[in-house]
Amino acid sequence: MQIRIEHRPSPLWLRTLIPAIAILSTFLLTSILALLVNVNPLEAGYYFVIKPLSGRTSALEVLVKMTPLALTGVAVAFAFAGGYFNIGAEGQLYAGATAATAAGLHLHGVTPWLALPIMLAAGFVAGMAWALVPALLKVRLGIDEVVTTLLLNYVAIFGVSALLNGPWRNPVSQWPQSPDIAATAIFPRLVPRSRLHFGFLVALAVLILFWFVMRWTAFGLRMRAVGLSATAADFAGIPVPRTLLTCALVSGGIAGLAGVSEIAGIHYHLIDAISPGYGYTGIIVATLGQLSAGGIALAAFFLALIDTGAQTVSRVLGVPVYLGDVIQATLLLTTLAALLLQRYRIRVLHATSRSAEGDA
């Protein structure tokens, strides 16, 4: 007997099934972990995905957590769809958060009608700026963007750290955190007695815009062509470098918005840990959502759900919160595996006496 992996084109139904397959195998795999710590996997599953949605507070909290994930998800997807592998959403988020804080500190007395757009614009531009150098290096010199965007994340994170331990150190508490932004720059709450804020609407708008661009604009189609085959796009007269540059910058800008949303919607000041890796989770969201707006919304919602559930599970069942992280990571791996395997098929060959291959 012999096992072989063969190439095959993937049918559409299979591609749409990928998330379901990934989620199911993630459940099976993480069940093993649950069993190891003497927890009933089904019970854990209940607390992870059902319980958070059964109460008003926790259900809204899921949407709060979903907001930055949807934004970084779209940011990553926008780049990936154009064939630009932006791994730098995390750094671009930090850049956006820093710019939003800087702007917010100076918006005292400005009407929110003006303050909020300024906050958003500052974050978007900062995210774009942070994405600019790797994009230019890629387009002009052909330097791989995966490495450069990734490395700039650390520059951003440590840059923020330096800022908070230096000029922006809170003068009162001496904590490494900036002073609070102006009250008028704070995102309004959408629902009383919850943390759900205006940033959620921003995320929805960005999702809808992303869908619109991909589905209804010539630019969206050109961008997909570039992402799928730069050679063929070039042959068709599509300006490949310009398209890549646009993808990279818009992607950075959207990631910057995620930073704005965390500052103006949740923290009101800049801290070291403004993001627990939303930029990287955005890669999971975009991949899981197969670069489509609807898919990204679902994936962001699902990951937010697991994040929220992890708190409950750890409280009720006494397992570490890190189980949530393990699930997210496992989900990425199973999704990647499923995406890879959809393009291949595993065949088990049985040796027969008439086979040209026999059994060695």
Place this chain on the structure above:
Amino acid sequence: METRSYPYAIEMRGIVKRFGPTLAGDHVDLAVRKGDVHALLGENGAGKSTLMRILYGLYHADSGEILVDGRPAVIRSPKDAIAHGIGMVTQHFALASPLTVTENIILGRTPNFRIDMDAAHAQVQAAAGRYGLEINPRAVIGDLAVGQRQRVEILKALYREARVLILDEPTAVLTPQETHQLFTELRRLQQQGLSVIFISHKLHEVMAITNRITVLRHGRVAGNVETRGTDERALAQMMVGRVTRPAVKPPAVEEGDPMLRIADLHAADAKGVPALQGVNLTVRAGEIVGLAGVSGNGQSELAHILSGTGEAGRGAVRVGEKEITHADARAVMAAGVGRIPEDRHAGVVGDLSVEQNLVLEHLDDFRRGGMLDHKRIRSHARALIDAYQIKAAPGDRIRTLSGGNMQKVILARVLERAPAVIIVAQPTRGLDIGATEYVRRKLVEQRSRGAAILLISEDLDEIMELSDRIAVIYEGRIMGELTGAEATTERLGLLMSGVAHAALGAEA
């Protein structure tokens, strides 16, 4: 021993091989007698390479068996094949070009870490002499002509003690003169007892060099005959299953205006080596000019520049009065050039749909109020699918289409805009006979419409069938031009091998 008298060197029985929906081998039987040159004849896509790749261990059959010298053989890899005395020269050579002939030949066969280079050269020299192959062991592969590289591949197989030699379309890359020399060498090897499996789709070659012929059609054996007892007509019949009808070309109309003018064009290839060294060529409205040449003599670079995807150096290209020497694809199209690329897969985005690929070059024409007009994109695709008899739905991803249908999509996309100039490269490579005929008929139609067509092809028959004029390119220069009536294989062959026009007069 009894195997000594066993008549067959190789027997393949009931070989089945499937690639997804394609059945590339459908219970194929092949028996090669010892000391024969055995032809495997068939159209592109008939399954010849697949069958031989199975024999050489590159692919694995789904079922069937292989016998070497009458004994069942398990061949899982080229290593097994070599151990069974089978050698193969594939369509794409597997030689390391910075290394010398000797290094390539002994590569992977050196018993010790240290190599005595002088002894190795001598050994290779001796082997070359023994087999009658003229080779300088110290030459660097990169400096050799294609025909010489092929000889190195053959020697490499023989050096590994092959008793059966598989040659996959060996003449596709050769000039007629090089082909002639190859045949002389093969006859000598045959006399030394070597068995050769010779793959080709060229009838006259098969008639000239082989003893026995197995014809494949759509993965099945369509015939198995002695060469002496058959003729080209009968073989053609077996190959295509019906009599071929050449594209009917109406006589040339009166001379049209020069539409495409290439003057002293220079360019370098991807490695910076000069690929075009002063090309001069004019194509008039209403004529097809064929550009013949052995592959790698600058055709690709020329096609790329004319398509707006290449990098031109000195010189000028004009379409009508517009200069497009350094224009990008968009500007080239705007100047009225339609482009059918050499590599089909580089001309379409495989994972986009047929309808999307049909509009990709002119998306701005398919917008309404700034948004894509999906309805019109769909109806546009429907109309073209109808008009060009494309077997596909508008929403199918284009990479799921067969080569012929993909080519029809590209044709439709180009021709519907009635371009004044058409640049078409290798338009029928890899297509079946039906699609080939269709494509050629369309090109002739365009000529009647008044398009100026530059046909770049490595298929001499195609060039001779379609062209009003034939230019031959050699090492980046036009060696000469012949009218369709003047052109013969011999004259073209001489030009293709770099013998200039003046000398030609003396030869002819």
